[in-house]
Amino acid sequence: TKAVVVPFYKDGSLPFVFCGLNWDASRYGFPCKNVTGMVEVAPVKELLEHLKPYAKGNRLGVIGADVETNHKETEAYRKILGLQFEEYYTKSVEDFKKGFLELQAKVDMILIDSDGGLYNSAADDLKAFFLANTKVPTGTCYDFMTPYVLMGFTKLAEEQGLWSAGAALKILDGTAPSDIPVVKNKEGALIVNAKIAKALGAQIPFAMLQSAAQVIE
Structure with a gap:
């Protein structure tokens, strides 16, 4: 162009x-x-509408790999969508875990941005970590990040x-x-992670599960 x-x-x-x-x-x-x-545009606002019923408040955190694309995305969330949030950019798998736990102590919902493919080799480790440690509703706009979150809403x-x-x-x-x-x-495709929902104690309506493009079980 x-x-x-x-x-x-x-x-x-x-x-x-x-x-x-x-x-x-x-x-x-x-x-x-x-x-x-x-x-x-990333359907962030639509995703947040799905997460809010399971959140205790409106404080938002955003976490993602420390790559240029994620910095540009969060700038757009702030400038174009008018969102306010805490942010954390991760340098490694262990930093991803550390940052998630830190954010979770400060906010009511967490948006997980792309890992940039940097943590693919640690996918099983991260799945186990998020299943054991997620205490607030989490979401993503990337289908490949949905194994780590409660819900995905993807373009x-x-x-x-x-x-x-x-x-x-x-x-x-x-x-x-x-x-x-x-x-x-x-438009977007809703993906629900039933494993994370169970760990959170989140009761997902049957109608939502039926309408979801994918349910991770």
């Missing part, structure tokens, strides 16, 4: 539909007369593909890209 569309085609006659631009399209100068699309790639295809068809039918508003993804 930055290397091709912006320098060579922006505001030209050739239409473009984007998807997968994270959080804010305005940094690319979009939308413009020949570009529209779907901005990709659906299909939503972006279907919307983009629909927008392209409208353009082919004569609608100007500038007449198709830029939108954000809204």
